[in-house]
Amino acid sequence: MKLTPKDTVGLLLVVGTLSALYVHIGPEGHAAKHPSTVPDAGGSITTAVGSNTVAFVNVNVLPMDRDRARVLHNQVVIVEGDFVRSISPVEGFDLPNDVLIIKGGGTKYLVPGLTDAHVHLEEGAEQLLKLFVAKGVTTVFNLEGEQRHLDLRERIFSGEVVGPTMYTSGPFTNEPRIGTPQEAEAAVRQQALLGYDFVKIHGNISADAYRRMIDVGEEVGIPIVGHAPKNLSLSHVLGGQVSIVHAEELIYTGFPMLEESNLEVVASQIAAAGMWVTTTVSTLENNETQWGTIDGLEERLASRAASYIPQSLRDRWAAPNNYTDNYASERPQIGRMLDFLQPMLRALGDADVLMLAGTDTGKPVMVPGFALIEEIEALADAGLTSFDVLTAATSNAGRFVREFVDANASFGTVTRNARADLILLDGNPVVDLSQLETPSGVMLRGKWYDRDALDRMLAEVELSR
Ligand SMILES: [Zn+2]
Structure with missing residues (x-):
C-alpha cells in the first residue's frame, strides 16, 4: 500500500491492532517465533505477523552518520532480521504486506542504540x-x-x-x-x-x-x-x-x-x-x-x-x-x-x-x-x-x-545495513539529552521491545534479586 504522511489510522488495519500507539510483540522477541495473538499486561494487543520484517513508520531519523547533527524527517525504516534494510520518505512509500508496524506519528525519533x-x-x-x-x-x-x-x-x-x-x-x-x-x-x-x-x-x-x-x-x-x-x-x-x-x-x-x-x-x-x-x-x-x-x-x-x-x-x-x-x-x-x-x-x-x-x-x-x-x-x-x-x-x-576489531561490524548509526540496534524516543536527543532516560521502545538486533516490554524487563530483574 502507498503511504502518505497522514496515513496513520489506515496502517493499523494492516496488522489489525486496536488502540496501541504502536503494535508490539512480547519481550521474547520476533512475532515470527511467537505467532499467537496474546493480550499483554499493557492492555494492547500483540499481533501475529508471518515475517520478521519490521517497519518504523513516519519516524524522524537521527542517523549519526556525519560529523554534524542531521535529521531525516518523516521516514519509513524497514528492518529485516538483524539489520536495517532501507530508510525512505514516508510519502509514497510502498509498504510491504505482512510486516510489524511501529508508528512514529511524525513526532518520534529513531536513534542508534x-x-x-x-x-x-x-x-x-x-x-x-x-x-x-x-x-x-x-x-x-x-x-x-x-x-x-x-x-x-x-x-x-x-x-x-x-x-x-x-x-x-x-x-x-x-x-x-x-x-x-x-x-x-x-x-x-x-x-x-x-x-x-x-x-x-x-x-x-x-x-x-x-x-x-x-x-x-x-x-x-x-x-x-x-x-x-x-x-x-x-x-x-x-x-x-x-x-x-x-x-x-x-x-x-x-x-x-x-x-x-x-x-x-x-x-x-x-x-x-x-x-x-x-x-x-x-x-x-x-x-x-x-x-x-x-x-x-x-x-x-x-x-x-x-x-x-x-x-x-x-x-x-x-x-x-x-x-x-x-x-x-x-x-x-x-x-x-x-x-x-x-x-x-x-x-x-x-x-x-x-x-x-x-x-x-x-x-x-x-x-x-x-x-x-x-x-x-x-x-x-x-x-x-x-x-x-x-x-x-x-x-x-x-x-x-x-x-x-571487526571490519564488517556496522552499528551505532541508523543507516542501511547497520545492525538494527535502535531506540525510539519522544523527542530529539540532540535538543534534549534527557529524552534518553525513558525510551518509547528499544530494538535489539531486530527484536522490538516496546515501553511495556522494557518495564516488564525491569520488573523481572527486580523480582529476581
Ligand atoms: Zn574498569
Whole structure:
C-alpha cells in the first residue's frame, strides 16, 4: 500500500491492532517465533505477523552518520532480521504486506542504540543484562574477560540470552602477571587465538614488555587498550595502545600538575597519535562520592537504580571497597581531578580526539544501563555538545570496532545495513539529552521491545534479586 504522511489510522488495519500507539510483540522477541495473538499486561494487543520484517513508520531519523547533527524527517525504516534494510520518505512509500508496524506519528525519533564502552560483567551479571537493554544500551565493551565472557558473548549473539552485543578483552596483561617481553608476546598471541576482542592493560608494565605487546598486537590484529601504565611516559603511551579506557588516567601521565595551560598541546598530541579516549566521568564522580566514607556508598546503594541490584552483588559492593577503603583526606584531590576533567574533555573535543562513553559499570555503585545515562549527563555538564556526547555513545563505538576489531561490524548509526540496534524516543536527543532516560521502545538486533516490554524487563530483574 502507498503511504502518505497522514496515513496513520489506515496502517493499523494492516496488522489489525486496536488502540496501541504502536503494535508490539512480547519481550521474547520476533512475532515470527511467537505467532499467537496474546493480550499483554499493557492492555494492547500483540499481533501475529508471518515475517520478521519490521517497519518504523513516519519516524524522524537521527542517523549519526556525519560529523554534524542531521535529521531525516518523516521516514519509513524497514528492518529485516538483524539489520536495517532501507530508510525512505514516508510519502509514497510502498509498504510491504505482512510486516510489524511501529508508528512514529511524525513526532518520534529513531536513534542508534547506545554503547557503554567500559563495563565489567562480574559473576552473576547475566541477569542484569536486561538493565542495559531497558536503558537503550545495545552494545557493551567488557574490559576484564575470561572464558565465561567468551561463552556469554556467544549466548547473547545466538539469542539464548537477552543482552547487549558484547565485545570483551581477556584477563589483564600487566605486572605482576606479565613481566618480560616474552610473557607479553605470549599473552597477546594467546588472547588473540582464544578470540578475545581486545587486550587490556590495567597497571604497570616495563617499557620493553609494553613495546612488544603493541608490536605483537598489531601483527596478529588485536587492539591493545587500557589504563595508561603510570610507570611509562605519555610519549610511550601515545605511540602504543589504541585507547585509554579511563579519561582520568590521562591525568597521571599527561597532566600530573593539573595544569590547564598544557591542555591544548597535549590534546593535539593525542589527536595526532590517533589515540581514543573513553570518558568515564561518572566513574570518577562515583568514586569521589565514596572516597574514604561509607556515606556516599550508602546513598548510592539507596538509589532507585541500585534497587535492581541483587543482594549478592550488593554485598560485594558494600564497604570496605576500593573507594571507601581510602583516606577521606584524599577526597579533595579526587575533586580537583574531577574539576580538571571538564576542561580536559572540552580540550580533547576541540582537538577532535575520538571519544567513547564508558562507565566502569559493575564496580560499586555503577548500575548497568543507568550508569551510561549518568555518563551522558556528566559529559553534557562538562560542556560537550549534545551531538558530541551522542557521537561518543553511538557512532564512535561502531567506528572503533570497525577499525580495530571487526571490519564488517556496522552499528551505532541508523543507516542501511547497520545492525538494527535502535531506540525510539519522544523527542530529539540532540535538543534534549534527557529524552534518553525513558525510551518509547528499544530494538535489539531486530527484536522490538516496546515501553511495556522494557518495564516488564525491569520488573523481572527486580523480582529476581
Ligand atoms: Zn574498569
